[in-house]
Structure formats: C-alpha cells, structure tokens
Amino acid sequence: SRASSAVLARDNYPLYIRSSPTENELKFHYMVHTSLDVVDEKISAMGKALVDQRELYLGLLYPTEDHKIKYGYVTNSKVKFVMVVDSSNTALRDNEIRSMFRKLHSSYTDVMCNPFYNPGDRIQSRRAFDSMVTSMMVQVC
Amino acid sequence: MEAAAGGGCGSGPPLLLSEGEQQCYSELFARCAGAAGGGPVSGPPEAGRAVPGAVTAAAGTVADLFRASQLPAETLHQITELCGAKRVGYFGPTQFYIALKLIAAAQSGLPVRIESIKCELPLPRFMMSKTDAEIRFGNPAELHGPKAQIPYSVTEKNTFKRMDDEDKQETQSPTMSPLASPPSSPPHYQRVPLSHGYSKLRSSTEQMHPAPYEARQPLVQPEGPSSGAPGAKPPRHQASLIRSFSVEREPHDNSSNYPEEPWRITEEQREYYINQFRSLQPDPSSFISGSVAKNFFTKSKLSIPELSYIWELSDADCDGALTLPEFCAAFHLIVARKNGYPLPEGLPPTLQPEYLQAAFPKPKRECTLFDSYSESMPANQQPRDLNRMEKLSIKDMADFPVPAQDVTSDDKQEQNKARLALKSTVDEALPKDMSEDPATKSGLLPPPPALPPRPCPSQSEQASEAEIHPQLNRAPSQAADSSPTKKDTPYSQPPSKPIRRKFRPENSATENQEPSSTVGGPASAATGKPHTAVQKQSSKQKKAIQTAIRKNKEANAVLARLNSELQQQLKEVHQERIALENQLEQLRPVTVL
Numbered sequence: 075s076r077a078s079s080a081v082l083a084r085d086n087y088p089l090y091i092r093s094s095p096t097e098n099e100l101k102f103h104y105m106v107h108t109s110l111d112v113v114d115e116k117i118s119a120m121g122k123a124l125v126d127q128r129e130l131y132l133g134l135l136y137p138t139e140d141h142k143i144k145y146g147y148v149t150n151s152k153v154k155f156v157m158v159v160d161s162s163n164t165a166l167r168d169n170e171i172r173s174m175f176r177k178l179h180s181s182y183t184d185v186m187c188n189p190f191y192n193p194g195d196r197i198q199s200r201r202a203f204d205s206m207v208t209s210m211m212v213q214v215c
Numbered sequence: 216m217e218a219a220a221g222g223g224c225g226s227g228p229p230l231l232l233s234e235g236e237q238q239c240y241s242e243l244f245a246r247c248a249g250a251a252g253g254g255p256v257s258g259p260p261e262a263g264r265a266v267p268g269a270v271t272a273a274a275g276t277v278a279d280l281f282r283a284s285q286l287p288a289e290t291l292h293q294i295t296e297l298c299g300a301k302r303v304g305y306f307g308p309t310q311f312y313i314a315l316k317l318i319a320a321a322q323s324g325l326p327v328r329i330e331s332i333k334c335e336l337p338l339p340r341f342m343m344s345k346t347d348a349e350i351r352f353g354n355p356a357e358l359h360g361p362k363a364q365i366p367y368s369v370t371e372k373n374t375f376k377r378m379d380d381e382d383k384q385e386t387q388s389p390t391m392s393p394l395a396s397p398p399s400s401p402p403h404y405q406r407v408p409l410s411h412g413y414s415k416l417r418s419s420t421e422q423m424h425p426a427p428y429e430a431r432q433p434l435v436q437p438e439g440p441s442s443g444a445p446g447a448k449p450p451r452h453q454a455s456l457i458r459s460f461s462v463e464r465e466p467h468d469n470s471s472n473y474p475e476e477p478w479r480i481t482e483e484q485r486e487y488y489i490n491q492f493r494s495l496q497p498d499p500s501s502f503i504s505g506s507v508a509k510n511f512f513t514k515s516k517l518s519i520p521e522l523s524y525i526w527e528l529s530d531a532d533c534d535g536a537l538t539l540p541e542f543c544a545a546f547h548l549i550v551a552r553k554n555g556y557p558l559p560e561g562l563p564p565t566l567q568p569e570y571l572q573a574a575f576p577k578p579k580r581e582c583t584l585f586d587s588y589s590e591s592m593p594a595n596q597q598p599r600d601l602n603r604m605e606k607l608s609i610k611d612m613a614d615f616p617v618p619a620q621d622v623t624s625d626d627k628q629e630q631n632k633a634r635l636a637l638k639s640t641v642d643e644a645l646p647k648d649m650s651e652d653p654a655t656k657s658g659l660l661p662p663p664p665a666l667p668p669r670p671c672p673s674q675s676e677q678a679s680e681a682e683i684h685p686q687l688n689r690a691p692s693q694a695a696d697s698s699p700t701k702k703d704t705p706y707s708q709p710p711s712k713p714i715r716r717k718f719r720p721e722n723s724a725t726e727n728q729e730p731s732s733t734v735g736g737p738a739s740a741a742t743g744k745p746h747t748a749v750q751k752q753s754s755k756q757k758k759a760i761q762t763a764i765r766k767n768k769e770a771n772a773v774l775a776r777l778n779s780e781l782q783q784q785l786k787e788v789h790q791e792r793i794a795l796e797n798q799l800e801q802l803r804p805v806t807v808l
Contacts, residue, residue, distance in 0.1 A: 201527050
C-alpha cells in the first residue's frame with residue numbers, strides 16, 4: 075500500500091516530504107496542508123494542559139476516496155511530523171506508528187547534529203534520513 | 216659480406232658473422248653512415264681510394280660509437296688499426312664490422328687480435344650517452360638518461376623488430392629468441408604503472424614512447440649472474456626502474472594512490488590530520504565541536520552538501536562532534552574528494568573510527584598529560600556538548616559574541632540543569648549551586664573559540680561518567696528568565712527523545728516550577744577528580760554515556776521550556792488574582808463600625 079511522511083518546520087513549511095512511489099505526491103501535499111490545521115489546533119489545546127512528550131492522534135479520516143489515516147507528531151521545538159497511511163492496512167498499529175515516529179524523530183535529531191545543516195533548510199537526500207524514511211514506509215506497506 | 220670483408224681488409228681471414236651479429240652490425244653501420252650523411256669519408260687523401268659505391272661511415276660517428284663501448288682509448292686505437300680503417304683511411308663496412316667484432320672481443324676480455332674475431336663472440340656493448348644518442352641517432356624526445364633507456368624502450372617498443380634488436384643487445388642472452396621478450400614486455404609494462412604510482416610514470420612513459428630506440432641501448436645491469444632467461448629480464452628492468460624512481464615514488468606509493476585503497480590513511484597523512492586536529496583542539500582525545508569543524512572544513516572549498524555528506528559519513532555516532540578518528544576520516548574524505556575521488560556510499564572500513572583507533576593507537580600516550588589538561592578538559596568537553604545542544608542554528612553562532620556575563624549566567628544554568636539531570640535530586644536551592652559555579656566556571660570559561668554560548672557542562676558529563684548515571688531526568692529547575700529566551704531561539708533544539716519513557720512520569724509541573732537545582736557542591740568539587748579517572752575509560756563507554764547525556768540534555772531543554780511557560784502562566788495568574796482582589800476590595804461594602 076502507500077504511505078507518506080512529511081516533516082514540517084515550526085512555521086509550517088515543509089522540510090521534507092516523501093511519498094511512496096504510487097502515491098500522488100500533489101495530493102499528499104494537500105493532505106499535509108490540511109492536516110496542519112488540525113495539528114495546530116491540537117497543539118494549542120495541549121498548551122494549557124500537561125504537556126506530554128509527544129502527541130499522537132488519529133487524524134483526519136479522509137472523507138472521500140481512499141481512507142487515509144493521518145498521524146501527527148509534534149516535537150517540543152514545534153517541528154511536526156505527519157504520516158499518512160492507507161486505512162486498508164490492519165488497524166491497531168498504534169505502537170507501530172509510535173515507533174515509526176520515534177525513529178523519525180531520532181533521525182531528525184541526527185540530521186540536526188550535522189553542523190552543515192542549517193535548521194530551516196530542506197532535508198535534502200540525507201543519506202541516513204531519506205533511506206530510513208523510505209525503508210520505514212516500505213515496511214508499512 | 217665475407218668476401219667483401221676479406222677483400223676490403225686485404226689481409227686477414229674472412230670475417231664470419233653470425234646472423235644476429237650481422238643484423239646488428241649492419242644496422243649500426245647504417246646508422247653511422249646515415250648520420251654521417253651517407254658517404255663522406257673523413258680522413259684525408261685516402262678518400263680517393265674509397266671503394267666506389269661503397270658506403271662509409273663517418274669517422275666521427277664511429278669514434279663516438281667506439282667510445283661508447285667504454286673501452287680504453289688505447290684499445291680503440293688498436294682496434295681501428297687492426298680493422299684496417301687506418302690503413303684505408305675510412306670506415307667501410309668491412310672495417311666497421313671488424314672493428315665491432317674487435318670491440319666485442321675486447322669487451323669480453325680477449326686480446327685485440329685478428330685471431331680473436333674468429334671465434335664466437337657476444338655482441339659488443341655500447342653505453343650511449345644521452346647527448347650522443349640524441350645527436351647521432353636523432354632521438355627527439357627527452358631521455359632520462361642511459362639507465363632508464365633500455366628498460367623503457369623495452370617496455371615501450373612493442374615492435375618485433377625492436378625486440379629483436381634488444382635481443383641482440385642482450386649480452387646475457389645472446390641466444391634469446393625474439394619471441395621471449397615481447398611476452399615479458401607487456402606484463403612489465405602493466406606492472407610498471409602499478410608499482411610506480413600514477414603521475415610520475417605516466418609522464419615518464421610518455422616521454423619514453425617517442426624516443427626511438429636507435430642506438431644500442433645500454434643495459435643497466437652489468438651482465439653477470441643473471442641468466443638470459445626471459446623471466447630475468449623484467450625483474451631486472453623493474454629493478455632498474457625502481458632504483459631510478461624509488462625516491463620520487465616513495466610519497467606516491469605511500470599516499471593513497473593505490474587504485475584499490477584510496478581510503479587508506481597513510482602514516483604521514485595521519486600525522487598531518489592529527490596536527491590539524493591539534494590546531495583546533497589541543498587535547499587529542501577530546502572532541503571538536505560541530506561548529507569548529509564546520510568552519511574548518513568549509514575552508515576546503517567543497518560545497519556545503521558535499522561537506523554535509525562527508526560529515527554524515529564520518530560522524531559515526533551522530534553526536535555533532537568529531538573525535539580524532541572521526542576527524543581523520545572526515546579529513547581524509549575531503550582530501551579524497553578534492554583529488555577527484557567520488558564519495559563512497561558508506562564509510563569505508565578503513566575509515567571507521569574503531570579501525571582508525573586500533574590502527575593508530577595514540578590516546579594512551581596522552582593520558583599522562585591529562586593532569587595538565589584537567590583544567591582545560593571541561594572546556595574541551597564543553598564544545599562537544601555545546602554543539603549537541605545547539606544544533607547549530609545561525610542564531611546560535613551569532614550568540615557567541617554575547618558578552619561574557621551572559622555566558623557565565625548561562626554556564627551556571629546549564630551546569631545546574633545537567634547536574635540536575637544526573638543526580639536526580641530536586642531540592643537544593645539555586646543559590647547554593649550558583650555559588651558552586653564560579654569554581655568550576657573558571658575552568659569552563661575559556662572554551663575553544665567559535666562556540667555558541669550554550670555550554671553543556673562538562674562537569675555534569677564528568678560526574679555522570681564517574682557515576683554512570685545516565686538515565687535519570689529530573690526537573691530542569693532553571694532560573695527561568697534567561698533560559699526561555701535562549702532556548703526559544705533555536706527552534707530546532709532537539710526535544711527530548713520519546714524513548715525515555717521514564718521521563719514522563721517524573722515530569723510533573725510542580726517540580727518544574729520549583730526554581731531549584733540539584734547537584735550540590737560535591738559535584739563540582741568532585742569533577743576535578745573524575746577527570747583523570749574519566750580519561751581512562753574506554754571510548755565505547757564514553758560514547759554510550761555521552762549519547763545518554765545528549766538525550767538528557769534534550770530532555771532538560773524541553774523541561775526548561777515547559778518551566779518557563781508555566782512560570783509565565785503563573786505570572787499571569789498572579790496578575791489576575793491581584794486584579795480580582797482589587798475588584799473585591801472595591802466592591803466590598805465599606806463597613807463602618
């Protein structure tokens with residue numbers, strides 16, 4: 075099946091977007107964009123309460139066509155990860171999704187460690203990051 | 216020819232020449248004659264007596280050739296006399312051949328007699344000087360001197376004819392068949408580039424190519440023990456090549472010019488890298504922070520994506536700092552890239568940090584110096600942590616020239632935070648920690664240059680390493696004021712990793728609000744001691760602990776921000792409360808009693 079991942083900066087511009095090959099990339103961009111609203115809402119809502127380290131939410135179930143489930147994840151520096159997967163896959167993958175986000179986060183910090191990376195740059199073909207994401211998405215399918 | 220020889224000589228036995236000799240002599244004669252312009256006869260009046268139609272060799276040329284035979288002048292005189300040239304006044308073919316034969320005889324140690332030439336003789340040898348060869352025989356190209364000539368010409372000249380000539384030249388193996396040499400030549404030719412490094416040999420072989428093999432090229436090795444076996448030829452030549460080029464080739468061979476091993480660091484390269492490392496970071500067993508390394512490697516003028524890729528390859532533990540082996544690997548990759556090698560997909564095994572450390576164990580030696588370094592150790596450790604925390608936003612870089620005061624306050628806070636994380640005690644008052652700080656701060660304050668002013672306290676690292684308490688995270692307990700501003704600027708500051716589940720239960724807002732710092736005085740005092748102990752730890756342990764520390768730092772950062780936000784809220788709430796109380800006051804009916 076298909077899966078997609080996106081990393082968005084604090085100011086909501088994309089740092090990295092990657093879809094599995096069959097995915098319509100433009101559609102995915104759009105989905106990410108719309109999901110940002112929901113993400114922002116959740117963040118602001120969370121601000122008052124106790125802050126959990128991460129948020130995990132079953133996102134917008136896409137009303138039309140393929141049922142895509144979007145998951146969101148926010149780091150404490152307000153960097154957002156969004157993942158879209160086909161709902162045709164088995165449910166009850168909460169732990170898997172969490173672990174995937176964890177991996178994403180870990181790779182992201184590794185990218186940060188690189189002094190030649192300026193925060194706010196697109197994450198460009200990071201040998202580690204990109205390959206990790208694609209392998210992860212392949213696993214999901 | 217014999218008849219002519221006999222006739223020309225007038226006296227003396229007919230000259231018997233073997234096949235090889237004949238060919239060789241005739242060629243030589245042709246050369247001499249050709250160089251002479253065909254026909255002129257030197258020597259005076261006898262010219263008239265030249266045999267009509269016969270070609271004679273110019274005396275000067277011949278003289279040079281004879282001189283090249285390296286026989287004493289006296290012998291040469293004798294030879295010329297004997298061969299009849301003196302008599303007839305010119306070097307006709309007969310005389311020439313006889314002379315050559317006599318030369319061969321003389322070189323073999325036989326007396327210069329006519330009788331000598333009756334027997335089988337090896338071919339005469341001529342050591343041609345460079346200029347002679349050029350002038351007489353028209354070698355256009357630059358030659359490397361007689362020594363080099365034969366081997367190269369052996370390798371270069373693939374024509375069978377030339378091979379034959381060389382065969383004739385081989386005094387060691389007069390009977391060597393022509394076929395023997397060509398097979399040996401190609402392998403030799405191939406061997407030559409491999410063993411001689413690239414650029415040197417290419418230039419020299421190119422030069423050799425145009426050099427026609429005209430005269431009898433000298434053999435480098437004196438004929439002697441080596442047999443005429445074909446196999447002996449290449450090694451001999453190779454030996455000569457090696458001899459002549461060993462000096463120049465030394466650095467080439469040692470450098471990573473092996474086609475198979477461009478990723479191997481040679482000794483001298485490593486020395487150079489280490490010196491560069493030292494220039495950035497005096498302690499070879501410590502780290503170079505990412506920002507320092509970035510500045511340094513940017514000077515190499517590679518593009519940023521490439522440098523970024525190289526960093527990815529070489530920073531194996533992804534901690535944003537380079538240890539000495541990592542630095543060497545990165546430097547080596549940069550050097551390779553600048554020399555045109557494509558960057559590898561993965562870090563080659565010879566550049567792995569473990570390999571490098573094993574291959575060139577150095578840090579042990581430095582251990583003894585650590586006492587002197589103990590003060591600077593914190594500073595050295597600092598940049599590494601600094602970088603980890605920072606993740607290098609440009610703003611952070613700009614933060615560095617912040618006045619020292621900020622730095623100190625940050626130092627205090629950072630130290631507090633870290634100690635907190637490690638000691639997992641919550642209740643010590645902030646001022647107490649602050650008082651401790653100056654003692655250690657002095658060690659911290661002179662950090663390596665170009666570091667963002669976000670010192671991750673090495674003290675904490677030291678302490679943690681000493682105690683191996685990596686995982687306990689407590690409330691950050693910051694004096695919140697300056698931390699939010701600093702923490703907010705790098706939005707990319709890594710948040711605490713979700714892996715630390717234990718962090719969540721411990722994270723309570725109330726604790727966050729306490730402006731308390733943990734880790735009292737003993738930590739700071741003790742940090743002096745653990746320095747030396749720490750250094751002795753294995754690097755692996757260090758790395759593990761440092762990763763843990765990094766995670767802790769991130770958690771700390773998160774908590775600090777939380778703290779600041781909560782404090783903001785607290786302020787607001789306070790203000791609201793005050794407002795409400797005011798209102799209440801106003802609304803309360805004045806009770807007059």
